[in-house]
Amino acid sequence: MLNKYPLWKTLMVMFIIAIGALYATPNLYGEAPAVQVSGLRGVEADAATLDQIKAQLEQNNIAYDSIALEKGQVLTRFKSTDSQLKARDILDESLGKQYSVALNLTPNTPDWLANIGGTPMKLGLDLSGGVSFLMEVNMKEAMAKAKSGMVSEFRSELRNEKIRYRTVKEDGNAISVIFRKVEDLQAAESLLEKRYRDLLFKTDEDSLTLKATMTELKEKEIREYALQQNITIIRNRVNELGVAEPLVQRQGKKHIVIELPGVQDTAKAKEILNATATIEFRLVDTEGDLANALNGRIPASSILLTDRDGKPSLLKKRIMLTGDHITDAKSGFDEYSRPQVNISLDSAGGSKMSNGTKNNIGKPMATVFIEYKATDKKDAEGNIIFEKVEEIISIATIQARLGKSFRITGAGSQAEAHNLALLLRAGALIAPITIVEERTVGPTLGAENVQLGFKAIMLGFAFVFAFMMFYYRAFGVVANLALGANLVLIVGVMSMIPGATLTLPGMAGIVLTVGMAVDANVLIFERIREEIREGKSIQQAIHQGYEAAFSTIIDANITTLIAALILFAVGTGPVKGFAVTLSIGIITSMFTSVVASRTVVNAVWGGKRLDKLSI
Amino acid sequence: MFNLRLKETVAFMSYRKFAMIFSAVLMLAAVTSLATNKLNFGLDFTGGTLIEVGFEQAADLESLRDVMTSNGFPEAKIQFYGSSSDVVIRLGLRDDVKAEMLGNQVLDILQSNTGQNIDMRRIEFVGASVGDELAEQGGLAMLTALICILVYVAFRFEWRFAIGSVAALFHDVLLTLGLFSVLGLEFDLTVLAAILAVIGYSLNDTIVVSDRIRENFRKLRTGTTEEIINTSLTQTLSRTFITSITTLLVLAALFFWGGALIHGFATALLFGVFVGTYSSIYVASSVALSLGISKEDLIPEVIEKEGADQEEMMP
Numbered sequence: 001m002l003n004k005y006p007l008w009k010t011l012m013v014m015f016i017i018a019i020g021a022l023y024a025t026p027n028l029y030g031e032a033p034a035v036q037v038s039g040l041r042g043v044e045a046d047a048a049t050l051d052q053i054k055a056q057l058e059q060n061n062i063a064y065d066s067i068a069l070e071k072g073q074v075l076t077r078f079k080s081t082d083s084q085l086k087a088r089d090i091l092d093e094s095l096g097k098q099y100s101v102a103l104n105l106t107p108n109t110p111d112w113l114a115n116i117g118g119t120p121m122k123l124g125l126d127l128s129g130g131v132s133f134l135m136e137v138n139m140k141e142a143m144a145k146a147k148s149g150m151v152s153e154f155r156s157e158l159r160n161e162k163i164r165y166r167t168v169k170e171d172g173n174a175i176s177v178i179f180r181k182v183e184d185l186q187a188a189e190s191l192l193e194k195r196y197r198d199l200l201f202k203t204d205e206d207s208l209t210l211k212a213t214m215t216e217l218k219e220k221e222i223r224e225y226a227l228q229q230n231i232t233i234i235r236n237r238v239n240e241l242g243v244a245e246p247l248v249q250r251q252g253k254k255h256i257v258i259e260l261p262g263v264q265d266t267a268k269a270k271e272i273l274n275a276t277a278t279i280e281f282r283l284v285d286t287e288g289d290l291a292n293a294l295n296g297r298i299p300a301s302s303i304l305l306t307d308r309d310g311k312p313s314l315l316k317k318r319i320m321l322t323g324d325h326i327t328d329a330k331s332g333f334d335e336y337s338r339p340q341v342n343i344s345l346d347s348a349g350g351s352k353m354s355n356g357t358k359n360n361i362g363k364p365m366a367t368v369f370i371e372y373k374a375t376d377k378k379d380a381e382g383n384i385i386f387e388k389v390e391e392i393i394s395i396a397t398i399q400a401r402l403g404k405s406f407r408i409t410g411a412g413s414q415a416e417a418h419n420l421a422l423l424l425r426a427g428a429l430i431a432p433i434t435i436v437e438e439r440t441v442g443p444t445l446g447a448e449n450v451q452l453g454f455k456a457i458m459l460g461f462a463f464v465f466a467f468m469m470f471y472y473r474a475f476g477v478v479a480n481l482a483l484g485a486n487l488v489l490i491v492g493v494m495s496m497i498p499g500a501t502l503t504l505p506g507m508a509g510i511v512l513t514v515g516m517a518v519d520a521n522v523l524i525f526e527r528i529r530e531e532i533r534e535g536k537s538i539q540q541a542i543h544q545g546y547e548a549a550f551s552t553i554i555d556a557n558i559t560t561l562i563a564a565l566i567l568f569a570v571g572t573g574p575v576k577g578f579a580v581t582l583s584i585g586i587i588t589s590m591f592t593s594v595v596a597s598r599t600v601v602n603a604v605w606g607g608k609r610l611d612k613l614s615i
Numbered sequence: 616m617f618n619l620r621l622k623e624t625v626a627f628m629s630y631r632k633f634a635m636i637f638s639a640v641l642m643l644a645a646v647t648s649l650a651t652n653k654l655n656f657g658l659d660f661t662g663g664t665l666i667e668v669g670f671e672q673a674a675d676l677e678s679l680r681d682v683m684t685s686n687g688f689p690e691a692k693i694q695f696y697g698s699s700s701d702v703v704i705r706l707g708l709r710d711d712v713k714a715e716m717l718g719n720q721v722l723d724i725l726q727s728n729t730g731q732n733i734d735m736r737r738i739e740f741v742g743a744s745v746g747d748e749l750a751e752q753g754g755l756a757m758l759t760a761l762i763c764i765l766v767y768v769a770f771r772f773e774w775r776f777a778i779g780s781v782a783a784l785f786h787d788v789l790l791t792l793g794l795f796s797v798l799g800l801e802f803d804l805t806v807l808a809a810i811l812a813v814i815g816y817s818l819n820d821t822i823v824v825s826d827r828i829r830e831n832f833r834k835l836r837t838g839t840t841e842e843i844i845n846t847s848l849t850q851t852l853s854r855t856f857i858t859s860i861t862t863l864l865v866l867a868a869l870f871f872w873g874g875a876l877i878h879g880f881a882t883a884l885l886f887g888v889f890v891g892t893y894s895s896i897y898v899a900s901s902v903a904l905s906l907g908i909s910k911e912d913l914i915p916e917v918i919e920k921e922g923a924d925q926e927e928m929m930p
Contacts, residue, residue, distance in 0.1 A: 126876075134745065266738065267719045436742035440718065444669065445736040452874035459872055460865035467861060505805050508869055508877055512812060512884070515865035519819065519858040526854045552826040555771055559822060560815035562763045567811045570756040575808045582812065 002539045003606030005599055013599045016591070017485050020492030026113055026120040027491060031105040032065065033084035036244045037074040037091060038100055044072035044415075045099065056094050062087050077106060098308065103262065104244030121494045124503035125439065126574050127453070129446035130261035131269060134437035135234070137254045141432055142226035143219070149327060149346050150175055154212075156347035157195060163188050166208075174213040185210055223253065230433050231256055237273060251572065256433070266440050273435070279323030279424055283356075284364040284395060285314040305368060307392040315366050315392075320356035325349025329424035331417040339417035340409040343424060350404030357402045367394040367408070367424070394420055439573070453507030460511040461487070464518055472525055474614035475601075479521035482597040486517050489588040490581065500584070503577030513585030519556070520593035523549040525615055538610040546598055553594060561586050627848045627896060628841045628904060634897035638786060645793025652796045657803030657879075658739055660753075662746040664706040664717045668725060669734035673699040682728040688721070697875035701736070708743050753807050757788065760814055772825055773912050779903035780821040783894040787817045790890045791883055805880040813887030816862065820855060820895035827851050828900070832910050840909050844900050859892045 037053060039045050050069050053076060057064055064087070065077040078084040084103065092101045107120045125132050147170050154168045154177060165188065166178040179185045185208055192210070193201050198218040202211045214222075227250055234256060238246045247259040263269055285302040293304050293314050306312045328344040345353060357365075371389045396408045408420065441449075464483065468476035490510060494500045528545030536544060561583060568579035605613070658665050676693055679702065683691040688706060696703040706717060718738035726733050761781055769777035791810055795802050827847040835843055866888065870881035 136742075136744070267716070270716070434742075435740075436745045438718070438738065438740040440735070440738040442734060442736045444734055445667070449874065449876065452872065452877070456868045456873040456877075459868035463864035463868060464861050467864060471857065504874075504876060505808055505880065508805075508873065508880055509812075511865050511869050511873075512862075515862035516816065516819070516858070518861050519854075522854050522857045522861070523823065526851075526857075530850065548830075552823055555826060556819040556822045559764050559767060559818045562767060563760050563811050563815040563818070566756050566760045566763065567808060570752045571804070571808065575804050578805075578808045578812075582815075 002543050003602045005602045005606070010599050010603065013596050017488065017596065020485075020489040020588075022113075022116075022492070023118055023496050024488050024492040026107060026109040026118040026495060029108040029110070029120070031120075032077045032079075032108050033081045034075055034077045034104045034106040035084055035087050035091060036102045036104045037076075037095065038102070038239070039072060039098060045069065045074045046072075049095075049099070050074050052095070053091060056090055057087060060086070060090050062090070075104070075106060100239060100242040102242040102244040105262075117496075119495060121491065121502045122500065123450075124501045124506065124574060124577050125259055125261060125446075126441050126504045127446050127450050127502065128261050129441050129443040130259065131263050131266045131438065131440040132260070132573065133258040133270075133273065133435050134251070135230075135256045135258065135273070135433045136436045137227050137230050137256065138432045138434065139223050139226065139254050142222060146222045147175060150212075152347045154192070156350070157192065158188060161187070161191055163191065171211065174211045177210040177212075179208045179210070182208065227254065227256070234258060234273060234433075255436075257572075262443075266438065270435065270438075278370050279326065280319045280368045280370060281321040281353075281356075282319055282366050282368060283316040283360060284366050285316050286363060288314045290314050305366075305390050305392050307395075313366060313392055313395065315368070320365070321345070321349055321352050323424070325352065326424055329421040331414070331421040333414075334407070334409050338409055339414040340407045341417050341421045341424065342405065342407045344405045347404060353402045353404075353406070357398050357400075361398055361400060364395050364397050366392050367396075367420075369393045449504045453504055456511050457487075457507060457514070460514050464514055468518060468521075472615055474604075475521075475525050475528075478597050478600045478604075479518055479525070479593070481600055482521060482592040483514060483517060485596050486585070486589050486592040487514070489592065490585050493584050493588065494581070500580050501577055502581070503574040505574045506577030506581040509578040509581035510585060513582060513589060516560075517585065517589035517593055520549070520553045520589065521597055523552060524594075524597070528613070528615055532613065532615075538613050539606070541613070542601060542605065546594070550594065553590065557586050557590055624842075624846050624849045625852070627845050628901065631897060631901040631904070635901060638894075638898060641793070642786065642789055645789050645796070648793050648796040652799065654792065654796050654802045655799050656746075656750075657801045657806075658705070658741050658746075659804040660746045660750050660802070662708045662741045662743040664721075665737075665739045666704045666706075666718050666721050667696055667736040667738075668702055668704070668722070669736050670700045670702065670729070670731050672731070674702045676702070679704075679725070679729070682724065683721075686724045686728070688724075691721075701875075749804070753804075756807075757811065757814075760811060761785070764814070764818060768822070768825075772829060773908065775903045775906040775908045775912070776825045776829075776899075778906060779899040779901075780818060780825065782902045783821050783891075783899040784814050784817055786894045786898045787813055787887055787890045791887050794886050795883070800882060801879055803879060805877065806883045809880045809883035810887065812884060813891060816884075816888055817891030817894060820858070820891055821899040823854065824848060824851050824895050824900060825903070828903075828908075840904060843910075844904060848896055848900065855892060855895070859888060862888050 037045055037049065039049075047069060050067065053074055054067060057067075057076070062083050063079065064083070065079060067074065067076045076087065078087065088101055088103055091099075095101065109118055109120065151168050151170060154175065155165075158165050158168075158177070163184050164180060165184065166180055168175065168177045177188060179188065182205055185203055185205065188210055189201055189203050192199070192212065196212070198215050198221070199212045200215055202213075203209070204211070231248060231250060235248045238248055238258060238260070243260045243263055245261060247257070249257045251257045258273065260269060285299065288299045288302050289297075290312065293299070293302070294312060298304050298314070301317050302314050303317055304312055304314055325345045325348060326343060327346050327349075328342075330342050332340055332342055334340045369391050371391075394408055461483070465480050468479045468483075470476070472479060487510070490513070494502060524545050527549045528541050531541035531544045532538065564579050564583040564586060568576060568583060571579050674695075676695070679693050680691070683689070683693065683704070690707060692705040694703050694705075695701065704721060706721070709717070718740060722733070722735055722738070761784060764784065765777050765781045768780050788810055791813060792802075794800075795806065800806075824847060827850055828844055831843045831847045831850075835846070838846070863885065866881055866885045869877055870885055873881055
């Protein structure tokens with residue numbers, strides 16, 4: 001029969017819309033004030049932390065709605081912002097510096113919805129308020145450092161093999177080594193070619209020069225490494241800022257995006273992001289008396305430092321090695337599958353390490369992490385005062401004379417080894433980064449944007465609803481139903497996709513989709529009218545209308561989708577949000593205006609004898 | 616039954632000479648304005664710092680200017696934004712001050728010199744390199760979009776249609792850019808997004824028209840190419856109008872109630888939808904016609920298609 005859908009098809013359409021509606025519902029529940037406690041530097045909040053928080057809150061008579069441990073974070077929800085703020089202050093003070101305590105707004109999604117993965121849409125910074133930074137890694141500097149590192153490596157390689165050379169120097173993009181004798185040149189070439197498979201070597205026997213250039217792959221590797229390293233460092237620092245749900249993400253070849261929702265004090269955020277960290281290796285002062293030192297009698301050649309848990313140790317003042325000699329640090333396992341950290345040094349660092357350890361085998365060596373942290377205080381000129389924070393991150397016994405690469409075992413758990421490696425790398429920041437873009441949106445503007453966007457969507461809807469009803473009568477109602485289903489689907493899909501973020505231009509995208517989505521129905525309805533005028537029966541007209549309009553709708557939508565996808569590829573932030581809603585809207589609108597509207601039309605008018613159609 | 620349908624076929628194509636001259640004049644004006652006035656590029660492209668602050672009462676721009684000048688920012692551009700208590704301050708890139716600190720510095724100056732409680736609404740800082748990259752990327756994006764669309768339309772229809780639709784897109788983009796240049800409106804990232812949306816919209820229209828022309832070439836046995844194009848344009852005219860009306864309705868909602876941040880976006884789209892509608896009638900079709908599109912170009916598929924049609928008609 002013409003214009004009748006089989007039952008399964010109708011059910012499927014209803015099912016898809018129902019799923020969309022289901023996942024759209026978390027957006028209706030609003031948010032509750034919460035405090036989020038998470039561990040710093042690899043420490044994870046656990047059941048003990050949870051109990052501690054509970055005890056603290058009860059002791060101070062702060063009522064909370066719920067408290068839960070999730071993914072190494074403790075989330076406590078409150079009824080009011082007042083108790084949220086009070087709890088933050090109390091927890092911040094009592095938990096100590098292993099934990100960051102952040103204010104958060106958590107969705108009030110009911111458990112049954114959350115259990116099936118229902119979450120509200122993520123709001124962009126222009127709607128939620130907060131700050132976003134774009135940081136650029138100085139790749140020139142990264143390459144320069146890599147090259148000068150290689151120059152000194154070449155020198156020590158040649159020296160070790162007793163190959164005599166005249167000079168090793170950077171030569172534009174290459175490193176050139178000049179020799180005195182052809183034999184040396186040849187020996188050097190075969191040696192270096194074996195050691196450095198990612199370099200291209202060229203010899204010129206007339207000028208006795210060996211030229212080494214990096215392969216494209218190697219250059220890419222260096223850039224990639226510089227970027228990854230910076231991301232790791234920034235993640236670590238951002239965690240210390242105490243921001244709920246921060247985002248640190250690479251963008252393109254040399255940029256890092258940092259989004260800190262809810263942050264208003266951008267000055268402090270910037271200082272922390274720009275803060276410098278370094279590593280120092282020092283010998284532990286085993287002769288000095290720790291008890292005396294704790295009472296203030298510190299030997300002249302020593303300093304007193306503590307580790308993360310506050311356990312003090314007496315260290316030699318003389319620094320054995322600084323972190324800028326570290327070229328890499330990776331965590332792994334030793335032969336007994338205990339966690340370990342492998343450290344590589346540049347050649348200068350290698351000889352320093354070798355000299356420093358040769359007479360100290362069997363003695364403990366401490367690794368100290370030093371960071372300059374911004375404080376709340378300012379000096380007379382209004383500059384933020386930095387506080388030097390020194391912390392022992394590892395003490396290990398020197399087992400042998402150490403050289404260019406060595407390892408630290410017994411660092412505890414695998415997580416701790418990983419963390420130590422991370423901190424070691426953080427201390428050797430190879431490529432400097434600068435803030436190249438900053439966008440801060442205040443909370444009032446954010447809230448205003450939400451309101452404006454919402455109003456524009458509602459008004460746009462109302463206008464189109466009214467017009468379609470007026471112009472197409474009963475079929476207008478069908479188009480409006482499709483339009484409503486489309487909005488529900490857009491919101492549902494936006495909520496389902498984890499990466500999709502709603503922004504103000506994104507809301508404009510929804511408004512625009514509303515206007516353009518009816519186009520498909522207009523095409524179909526106009527076609528039906530035409531067919532009726534040409535004298536076809538009502539059922540034939542409906543059938544033909546949908547069939548004939550279909551290819552046009554597909555063509556028109558695909559081309560718009562091309563434009564939207566390109567926008568998605570090049571756009572960032574809010575503009576990307578526009579591309580996201582536009583793309584989703586185009587796809588869902590094809591479904592609702594062609595398939596869903598047909599389902600309604602078939603159910604109401606299909607298969608009946610009709611003389612007139614309200615179109 | 617409400618109806619916007621015209622009773623008789625409109626001889627659209629007989630006016631195409633006028634339309635072409637009209638379009639050419641407008642495009643020439645746009646190019647001239649772009650060459651002389653240039654585009655008023657926003658912060659996204661030029662780099663610099665923008666600070667938007669909300670005052671408790673209406674702000675006095677003159678005294679704000681004095682405050683900024685006496686604190687070492689004589690070049691600061693200060694304007695109302697949306698309302699009289701909402702002020703935007705723009706600063707160019709400077710070498711002497713750490714640019715990323717400028718926003719907070721200005722905020723402090725205003726706070727201590729106006730005696731009003733100031734609400735920081737937004738601070739934007741864009742470095743010089745970012746702006747350049749963005750301008751390059753934006754241009755590239757538009758070019759890529761045009762090429763992809765050209766290829767798709769050529770593949771689905773015919774190369775003459777493809778050239779016609781891309782000519783229409785070029786026309787729309789150029790005129791929209793021209794409008795922004797003539798009126799000196801700020802051209803920022805959201806406007807770029809709007810222009811890409813205009814491309815999408817205008818194309819939508821063009822495709823619907825081209826689709827009908829193709830269909831009529833196959834269906835109608837008589838008539839010259841020009842007549843068939845006229846018939847097709849007439850048949851699709853009501854749809855063109857209705858879709859334009861619904862789109863303009865929602866855009867009006869954005870333009871009047873969407874707030875200042877979205878104003879440029881809405882302006883570009885409003886204008887773009889107008890010219891997009893016009894260009895799908897007069898630019899796309901008449902370019903295809905001038906390039907000599909004819910029945911034969913679309914004939915090979917006819918036999919197959921009509922057969923399929925007939926089968927479907929049988930109950």
